[in-house]
Amino acid sequence: MIKFQINDQEVSAQPGWTVLETAREHNIHIPTLCYHEAVEPSGACRLCVVELKEGDWSKVVISCMYPVEEGLQVYTDSDKVKNVRRWILEMLLAQCPASVEIQALAAQYGVSGTRFEVHDADEQCILCGLCTRVCQQVVGADAISTVGRGVHKKIGAPYMEPSSACVACGSCVTVCPTGAMRQRLDSVRGVPKVNLAVNAR
Ligand code: SF4
Ligand code: FES
Structure with missing residues (x-):
């Protein structure tokens, strides 16, 4: 030991x-x-x-x-750690200003705003890649990855089209720390088809 x-x-x-x-x-x-x-x-x-x-x-x-x-x-x-964490949280707030989870975490450290530039006020994703690693390493589906470059980088299926590789297990939603994947799952798996014959009754 x-x-x-x-x-x-x-x-x-x-x-x-x-x-x-x-x-x-x-x-x-x-x-x-x-x-x-x-x-x-x-x-x-x-x-x-x-x-x-x-x-x-x-x-x-x-x-x-x-x-x-x-x-x-x-x-x-320590004070040094708390300072670095506050700085990181400010950057994350700029990256995903719409994430309630990140806002709550930032508030715990006394961070309520950011000095960094916000590119998309509706963004919730911090591009941490946890969803893609789980999809690849645990589920084995490898349905999602980082798509695009720079400020246009997003998590999604290739070409941001619904992917047949997605098994709709929801593991990505479960592990996502910011709530971003909750909104994105339909764009990866496709919107489940409604049985019109049943609904028409
Ligand atoms: S969708 Fe969630 S888990 Fe995936 S990269 Fe974005 S924040 Fe991380
Ligand atoms: S870098 Fe360690 S938890 Fe994200």
Whole structure:
């Protein structure tokens, strides 16, 4: 076992675990958006930042991808961490201003607005890619991916057309941390056909 400290509490981890996995094992909360234990981490949202300290030296890293090491000193809620998280939340608010989930999370950190440019006031997606990883790595359907470039990037099926690869399992909706996939599922699977003969009765 590897031993180190989180918030001055001694913790132990299996070799190969990340700081986030160890924190969760010890019921220490670190906020996440793009992480799910069923798929490979991608480091997309950066909300899971923590501070590593050694004497006067310190650095901020993303805990979902940082491998544990003997003797680490990790802080999950230091002033530095809270500042970085506020900055990340401001960027996320600019990226998906319509997401109620992101607004609520930002409010928890005292962030109610953003200084960054908003491109689409109706956007809810943070492009974290969790939905695509679950669709590919867990469901095996590989029905959705990132489509387009730059500010036009979206999550959807190829050419943003309904895809026959979609099995309509709803896993993408379940894991989406912002509520964006709730609105998009019909554009991926196609709108379910209504049985007109039954409805006409
Ligand atoms: S739809 Fe949801 S899960 Fe998929 S990339 Fe956007 S925010 Fe992430
Ligand atoms: S949860 Fe670690 S980067 Fe998103």
